[in-house]
Amino acid sequence: MKFSSQIKPISYLKAHAAEIVRSLPEQGQPLVITQNGEAKAVIQDIASYEQTQETLALLKILALGNRQIDEGKVQPAGEAIQRLRERAGNS
Template sequence: MKLSSQIKPISYLKAHAAEIVRNLGKQGEPLVITQNGKAKVVMQDIESYEQTQETMALLKILALGNRQIEEGKVQPATDAIKRLHERRLAPALDNKER
């Protein structure tokens, strides 16, 4: 994504707000708004924003998983599956004992 073509001064935003909103929805690319020649705000359509947030959440989950692996806070999949089976069978065994 090339942001250089998507940079506008705040005066452009003030004069063309409706057009900008319309274009953001069509293009799906963020728009950088500058004030006094410096980037101040990034605008994007809601669909792109939600997709970005979802991607960030997935990346955080991956980073957490990697950290847990590095810290040795993992267990073999076979052990985890065995525990799940035991939990699933436990209520059935409790009912038989009553």
């Protein structure tokens, strides 16, 4: 993803806020806002933000699973299913 065309100074944001908000979903890319020549904020449409959050959540789950495998905290699927069936039968 190239951000070079999506970098704008904060003065541009102030002058074109409504236009920026309208165009974000169409562009599908975040807008980087600079202040005094330094990147300070990122603006993106809500659908892209939600997708990013879902992706991060899935990556965290995968990382947790990998860590549990590395720590040996696993058991064969058949054993896990059998335990669940036993619990369900006792309830």
